Amino acid sequence: MNRKVTRLTPAGRGAVAVLRLQTADSHVLQSHFAAANGMRLAEAPLGRILYGHWGPEDLVVVRTGAEEWEIHCHGGQAAVERICDDMNADVQDAFVGDDAPSSLTACLLQQLASCRTRRTAEILLTQTTVLPEFLRTLGQIDQQQTLKEMIEAFLARRGIAQALTRPFRVAIVGQPNAGKSSLMNALVGYDRAIVYEQPGTTRDLVEADIVIDGWSFQLVDTAGIRRTSDTVESSGVEAAKASLSSSDACLLVVDTVAGWQPANDDIRQAVPAMQPALTVWNKSDLMEATSATEVETSEQAGVRISALTGEGVEQIRDWLAAGLPPGIPPGNVPLPVVESVNECLADFLVSKDISALRLRLAALDCGSTTDRSRQQR
Ligand SMILES: Nc1nc2c(ncn2[C@@H]2O[C@H](COP(=O)(O)OP(=O)(O)O)[C@@H](O)[C@H]2O)c(=O)[nH]1
Numbered sequence: 001m002n003r004k005v006t007r008l009t010p011a012g013r014g015a016v017a018v019l020r021l022q023t024a025d026s027h028v029l030q031s032h033f034a035a036a037n038g039m040r041l042a043e044a045p046l047g048r049i050l051y052g053h054w055g056p057e058d059l060v061v062v063r064t065g066a067e068e069w070e071i072h073c074h075g076g077q078a079a080v081e082r083i084c085d086d087m088n089a090d091v092q093d094a095f096v097g098d099d100a101p102s103s104l105t106a107c108l109l110q111q112l113a114s115c116r117t118r119r120t121a122e123i124l125l126t127q128t129t130v131l132p133e134f135l136r137t138l139g140q141i142d143q144q145q146t147l148k149e150m151i152e153a154f155l156a157r158r159g160i161a162q163a164l165t166r167p168f169r170v171a172i173v174g175q176p177n178a179g180k181s182s183l184m185n186a187l188v189g190y191d192r193a194i195v196y197e198q199p200g201t202t203r204d205l206v207e208a209d210i211v212i213d214g215w216s217f218q219l220v221d222t223a224g225i226r227r228t229s230d231t232v233e234s235s236g237v238e239a240a241k242a243s244l245s246s247s248d249a250c251l252l253v254v255d256t257v258a259g260w261q262p263a264n265d266d267i268r269q270a271v272p273a274m275q276p277a278l279t280v281w282n283k284s285d286l287m288e289a290t291s292a293t294e295v296e297t298s299e300q301a302g303v304r305i306s307a308l309t310g311e312g313v314e315q316i317r318d319w320l321a322a323g324l325p326p327g328i329p330p331g332n333v334p335l336p337v338v339e340s341v342n343e344c345l346a347d348f349l350v351s352k353d354i355s356a357l358r359l360r361l362a363a364l365d366c367g368s369t370t371d372r373s374r375q376q377r
């Protein structure tokens with residue numbers, strides 16, 4: 001007799017399909033699946049998410065029970081059929097019809113595509129088990145105050161959730177010729193921005209992504225901020241100001257040879273109040289050793305670097321890594337990474353309506369997918 005596999009995500013919807021297999025014999029899976037970390041399925045602890053390969057296909061296998069497994073694979077029909085054929089299994093759908101809710105797990109896995117680093121992808125992957133479990137727990141709580149506190153604590157982690165799929169934006173600002181584009185190139189490791197001796201060369205924003213300590217940062221090189229009558233350049237200056245307003249941090253590059261100019265005070269004023277800003281004294285290679293002391297003791301303390309030789313650039317990486325990424329809570333803490341979940345919980349904080357919350361949580365799949373498929377057993 002053929003095995004039964006339950007498809008938990010609606011067929012033909014979503015980039016990811018979630019299949020549930022119940023078997024006491026992990027060999028059925030093991031003969032086709034190779035975990036990237038080499039772990040044997042028979043040894044996989046409950047809830048362990050194993051990324052690996054099924055022939056040419058990348059997928060994830062999760063042990064969801066002593067005799068129960070979930071396979072998260074490409075959502076197309078061909079991938080699902082191939083996996084089921086390999087296991088000599090028939091697929092049955094947990095959902096039929098158009099009103100089937102989309103799978104929370106599938107939604108989380110789709111978001112994986114937006115994770116730019118392995119570190120952030122691993123954190124998001126853990127949420128495929130932690131978040132549904134948290135929502136199930138919420139669905140069982142009767143006390144309004146407890147629910148309120150748990151939901152508030154959950155939603156307060158929005159900053160962390162955002163950082164998983166979106167890079168931190170870092171504006172590189174300063175007067176023309178200070179070495180902003182050179183610094184961008186030094187941080188990126190290749191020539192992304194145009195470096196030119198004549199001031200005012202970078203007229204549009206140039207962006208480049210770098211990874212520091214497992215987190216993704218988007219550097220934005222701007223035109224020098226200065227008063228100008230050149231209309232093309234002044235639009236670049238506007239863009240630089242706009243870029244500051246949408247940045248998470250900024251690097252204010254100063255030409256050490258020219259020293260701190262009054263115009264730098266204008267730039268400082270354009271930096272939003274709460275935004276972390278680092279003054280970068282560039283062109284240290286042109287300075288005599290004695291004048292370094294002057295820089296370090298000046299009012300505008302910062303780091304001393306040479307974008308040309310690379311000296312001191314590491315301090316900027318350290319500053320970014322120390323200041324922007326959020327403190328990551330332990331892996332079992334649920335994070336507000338799915339907008340529909342956040343909306344549903346935020347609505348409860350306003351309405352305080354427990355039965356409405358339960359209905360919506362049920363419609364949000366996770367719990368309901370599991371419940372409905374369990375009812376079918
Ligand atoms: N000696 C020296 N020259 C630099 C350094 N950084 C930039 N420059 C030069 O300064 C000029 C302006 O640099 P650029 O990066 O285009 O400045 P931007 O206008 O602020 O983007 C170019 O000729 C660069 O080669 C540095 O650290 N040392």
Ligand SMILES: [Mg+2]
Pocket residue numbers: 180181182193194195201202222223
């Ligand atoms: Mg430039």
